[in-house]
Amino acid sequence: MTTMAMNAAIRSAIDVMMERDDNVVVFGEDIGYFGGVFRCTEGLQAKYGSERVFDAPIAEGGIVGAAVGMGAYGLRPVIEIQFADYVYPGLDQLISEAARLRYRSSAEFTAPLTVRMPCGGGIHGGQTHSQSPESLFTHVCGLITVIPSNPYDAKGLLIASIEDDDPVIFLEPKRLYNGPFDGHHDKPVVPWAGHPLGEVPDGYYRVELGSAAIRRPGDDLTVLAYGTMVYVAEAAAEETGIDAEIIDLRTLLPLDTDTIEASVAKTGRCVIVHEATRTSGFGAELSATVQELCFYHLEAPIERVTGWDTPYPHAQEWDYFPGPARVGAAYRRVIAA
Amino acid sequence: MTTMAMNAAIRSAIDVMMERDDNVVVFGEDIGYFGGVFRCTEGLQAKYGSERVFDAPIAEGGIVGAAVGMGAYGLRPVIEIQFADYVYPGLDQLISEAARLRYRSSAEFTAPLTVRMPCGGGIHGGQTHSQSPESLFTHVCGLITVIPSNPYDAKGLLIASIEDDDPVIFLEPKRLYNGPFDGHHDKPVVPWAGHPLGEVPDGYYRVELGSAAIRRPGDDLTVLAYGTMVYVAEAAAEETGIDAEIIDLRTLLPLDTDTIEASVAKTGRCVIVHEATRTSGFGAELSATVQELCFYHLEAPIERVTGWDTPYPHAQEWDYFPGPARVGAAYRRVIAA
Amino acid sequence: MIEGVPLRFRIPEPPARPGERADFSYIVVPPAGSARRPEIETDPSEMRDLAYSLIRVLDDDGSATGPWIPELEPDALYHGLRAMVMTRTYDDRMLMAQRQGKTSFYMRCTGEEAIAVGHALELDRDDMFFPTYRNQGWLIARRWPLVEMMCQVFSNEKDRLHGRQMPIMYSAREVGFFSISGNLGTQFIQAVGWAMASAIKGDTRIASGMVGEGTTAEADFHNALTFATTYQAPVILNIVNNQWAISTFQGIAGGNQSTFAARAIGHGIPALRVDGNDYLAVIAATRWAAQRARANLGPTVIEWLTYRAAAHSTSDDPSRYRPADEWKSWPLGDPIERLKNHLIARGDWSEEQHRDLVADVDREVLAAARDAESYGTLLDGRVASAKSIFEDVYKDMPPHLQRQRRQMEDER
């Protein structure tokens, strides 16, 4: 066990997998000699050589497309999109190719890629360094979508993603690289050291895809969250004194509906929190699913607390970011309803 | 008034707008001399010249990108993506550019484009000629998303879209070009002639964006549908004898929540139907919205009848397509609940 | 300063529209044998001229001439001819099946047979080909069973792709034929990625990708060239310039301003421009490019000049946008005729033998069609089971798909 920040845990996962499997190769913009703009691949080129860890041209479509070809050959590419905001030129290769190659060839060819990308706001990145496009991926059958909220999960989920034989979108809430963040941007930054989930085994272990974690058991209401919002949800529980059961989804697709259903059946109330824009965000799917599974248990309308339906603004970041005040207000409304 | 098929109505809308506004230009793959693979621009090049109606290289990203530049100049480009399945190379220009240009420049520059694309299945087009990607667009703030279900609306909505100063995604259910289609693929094709909504004024008129239409008033349950599914919903009502109130949404964003709320408040039951894959489809947003607006009116869980979460298969098209049997079964369940 | 001149917008127009006389004056046809053949080690900067010339081996009399004559056993030539004839016969038979409603869709490659056939026979068995929908010649040349091909086209019970794909979207790993995508261009960069992987592993296998000239406009064409040059990937990047992209002529893809082969120059990749209706030139150019790739000399771009003689697909009617008889004026002729004449000129073949071959191939295709139809067609509905559509979305079916499959069965 070592204390690791989340980017270090990600690096460790790749390291472990490169060591175990010669077919794992890593590439992306600035990820080679330099080690990536968030340092997630630091030292890997020196360790494994530039044939397995290398810089790519600035062409997200090319990066994903080349990875699909490598996957069909038999490699396990782990690629980085520098920011999730820049994944769009690569979407065609993800949606039309990676996600459907197994299906359309009846498993003659597959695309076992892992596509890592930092997502979310909180670093004053403005509209092109803050987006959370997860819901787009969850609409594409054939893709798996994962989003960790802490170093321990990040490593275990990333190992499971790299080992998975289907294409995995691996979203990394960038505001969590260096510490948990609950939305109180005016308070000092808390590092991962000291947080129990900052304790990370050095070697190989898996956190299985498709299983959620209950971060805080509670009886008053169920909160469905992932990534940075897990900490915001915790802060809101503490600040409102409401006994929320907070579920960290970890994998958005496939979704752990058993854990969700059991919790909402118990609490009868549900708040969904995400940073992405509201309309057709993943919260919509969660809300629809919860009401399908738990209609007769629900005692209050399900609420969604999300980013507003505007581009992510730069100067008004903290008015946009769904912080503990907004989440807490939703808790209160749902409890009062 | 003339009887028009839906593709003719679309052509007529473009014709009317080209006549009225010199700044309307039309381009896309095969849309010039040839008139488009679905004949939606037939005769327009001959009428307006190849400077205003012209073929484009096979580069959906280039088509959208060039249109953004033209829009910034002051034109109103109406572009065609040959099939909605091929829009993905153009998504970056839609999401990162067209949708955010007004915002990021504080309205110094705008992108008044209309992006037409045939969508949906029912023509044995397999996984690359059948997709319904509407939910992706509705997640992108700054875009308007429209989907007509008949010639009259198609023309009026397209005119309103071309006149709109924001980028509009205009989805055309291709199975409706030649006639309404209720999913009974083994019955003879019904033409638009004879259908009241096949009667189309020759000149200019608008159907306002953001307003839904009640296609069939009813008391037992509310059906939210759009495009081809409107006819499937009607057939299911007839076949089950259930008195469904069928709402044709017409514009998905902005959504006419007033009409939806009033109907569900009245019926207390709601079924949502679309052809797109289920998870994170637009049905999720509709379900979430309905339960937020009408929680205390709901007497049964909201159901979604959708395409399965698989690629659109070729040979099993009619097992995939949400036909009257599946929709009717949902009506029965929701009524029985 | 030249100012104040009103700007003009220019849209390239094809030389002839329906009702007009076919006009191929824009195609310059140098004599066979006139293009030089550099050593494969030559620096790309020393062979830019080859992107503008035209490699041709067979002249009008059917004799082979010049530095690009490939060494080939007569048997190999015979096999190539037979595969081309079979490809055309197969196409005609499947077109008929489509007219009969036995399949929803079909695409022929009439007039372009030499390219896929020659490419298939020249590359190694273990190489990987990333094809277009007009490369059925590869499968036939490599003797992938006709019945397999037809079962896919009929979407029947024996279709290995379980009716999931549209007709002609074959996948045949055993013969190095990658699963066809319906999206244009996407596989070009995948071919480069596959080749990069082979190089990473120190393997000896190379990749080849193909696109139409219309598809060169897609982003993935550029991605392929960039990645191929940066990593010097062992790949052949083929552009089949058959003059048309559905109704759109090659000028709309930029072909009036430059050759498509020349796209490679700016990336420092050597490019060959080749008579695609000349079977010997196909073999020779493929061999040259494959040797470069195998010798760690990097990628090659090849533009194959040809003409799409048939409709784009069964959904298309070319007489709406080009002279109906344009094909007859195509200056590079018919690849089957040209190889046949060459074999006759060599004394290895005769008109009579050719008639026998055609009859023989006809019988074989017909027998295969009968066999394939015995497993069903789209018309009779003997297709893969409905519930099979839930398989292979993921390696292991996740719970939500299991639920949906159950629901499908419940609602039947």
Next chain:
Amino acid sequence: MIEGVPLRFRIPEPPARPGERADFSYIVVPPAGSARRPEIETDPSEMRDLAYSLIRVLDDDGSATGPWIPELEPDALYHGLRAMVMTRTYDDRMLMAQRQGKTSFYMRCTGEEAIAVGHALELDRDDMFFPTYRNQGWLIARRWPLVEMMCQVFSNEKDRLHGRQMPIMYSAREVGFFSISGNLGTQFIQAVGWAMASAIKGDTRIASGMVGEGTTAEADFHNALTFATTYQAPVILNIVNNQWAISTFQGIAGGNQSTFAARAIGHGIPALRVDGNDYLAVIAATRWAAQRARANLGPTVIEWLTYRAAAHSTSDDPSRYRPADEWKSWPLGDPIERLKNHLIARGDWSEEQHRDLVADVDREVLAAARDAESYGTLLDGRVASAKSIFEDVYKDMPPHLQRQRRQMEDER
């Protein structure tokens, strides 16, 4: 046949890493004045050599030489020099502001000032420029108020973009400067679309787009070239090759195999390769390309050779990936020094005058900074109102955004 040789994977490496000696031997610097200057009417196929040569006007002694010497009033030169000095001073001041927390982010263009400044002063006022984030020199050259620029960088109450955009993502329609996007390359094809529109309308205005050499790998670079050539759009397509893309050197974008200018050749577009640190060459090349566009002769690609002397941005530390003093060995020198020396050599300028100019500019920038800060900075939180974030998403605010805005106010 060369077979069985194991393939090798090759990744381009920069000539020097931290701790190593800077090495620019890969940059070939021909003497100033040696590149020829064809007439603008010349057919693109007759000037492919210019994609591989280097247009330079100023020699090491500061004198102008050769066919590319532009006619320019001394005043114009002085204005260019002043704008370059101002740009560098502005950059340094904003960097300091970032260090003080007054803004979240900044990007300098140190060493590249000549390109945007010269381009801005040579194009017409009504032309439209689709810039990168390193083209602040354009705004300064066109005398867009420094205070406006700074208010955007400070995201303060006077920021015309209402704090919505990251610092330096200016939009300034009045001076022909299109709204900057944070996404690389997207604006290149937009420039072509704008130019197409101008041609469609029979207007006289032309467009110019700029990208970095790293960005040439993006799809929209290819889209731009394809559309520009097909429609012969009146546009200048500029590639600023400053050797680096964040930590990635130009070889990763394919620069080891070819020049970036040469990308144009395959599209039949004329290309110039120009010393971007030579102000006179910038003017001359821009003028030539603009004249072609205005005369309906179509697009031109220009590669500007330069060096990114500063960090990529305030988030970057270049000493982690390249020799810290690499800039000192850059063979094309400093554009400001070179123009200064030229003016001195002409007898139009002196070291003393230059010192005065620098001091004067310093004062002006400082005064502007004080003024701008009086409207707030990110540090003091005097930024546009929270509720303003709902404006301009659409022209008219739709009901759901009105509801969300109300909710925001309710929950405060």
